Amino acid sequence: MSSKLYMIRHGxxxxxxxxxxxxxxxxxxxxxxxxxxxxxxxxWFEKHKIDLTAIVSSELCRxxxxxxxxxxxxxxxxxxxxxxxxNEFADWEERYKVEVGFKTLILDLLTSGDVLLIxxxxxxxxxxxxxVEPDCVxxxxxxxxxxxxxxxxxxxxxxxxxxxxxxx
Numbered sequence: 001m002s003s004k005l006y007m008i009r010h011g012x013x014x015x016x017x018x019x020x021x022x023x024x025x026x027x028x029x030x031x032x033x034x035x036x037x038x039x040x041x042x043x044w045f046e047k048h049k050i051d052l053t054a055i056v057s058s059e060l061c062r063x064x065x066x067x068x069x070x071x072x073x074x075x076x077x078x079x080x081x082x083x084x085x086x087n088e089f090a091d092w093e094e095r096y097k098v099e100v101g102f103k104t105l106i107l108d109l110l111t112s113g114d115v116l117l118i119x120x121x122x123x124x125x126x127x128x129x130x131x132v133e134p135d136c137v138x139x140x141x142x143x144x145x146x147x148x149x150x151x152x153x154x155x156x157x158x159x160x161x162x163x164x165x166x167x168x
Contacts, residue, residue: 042073
């Protein structure tokens with residue numbers, strides 16, 4: 001059975017506007033625009049009848065708030081897993097945590113159907129690097145991963161990640 005992994009970066013957070021807040025997760029919630037981005041993304045999933053079997057987010061509040069806003073737009077009750085393996089990391093060497101989280105949670109969930117992962121810029125880059133050969137990531141290389149931009153990896157075509165920017 002073919003499954004899809006939908007990956008998005010969290011909605012715009014106040015820390016993305018004011019760098020002084022970025023390090024304090026308790027204050028780094030979604031901006032008004034970020035909340036709208038998350039809501040519209042959830043509506044996109046509902047409108048396109050994407051049948052998610054699970055949502056996974058990092059434990060940082062901007063990712064949790066994005067997951068909650070998306071989940072609130074869905075008709076079906078979708079299980080939500082919060083996993084610190086997908087938290088943002090400052091040191092590229094910490095990306096092994098993402099690889100472990102991917103191998104232990106995401107791949108298992110994909111056996112049941114489509115999964116949505118809500119995380120952070122560098123964490124998503126680590127997932128991309130883990131999913132496909134580095135030269136196949138070229139479609140995302142050098143591009144900014146926009147807030148709530150959707151990337152899709154299909155288990156039936158594992159050498160490719162497609163990008164959908166539903167906010168444009």
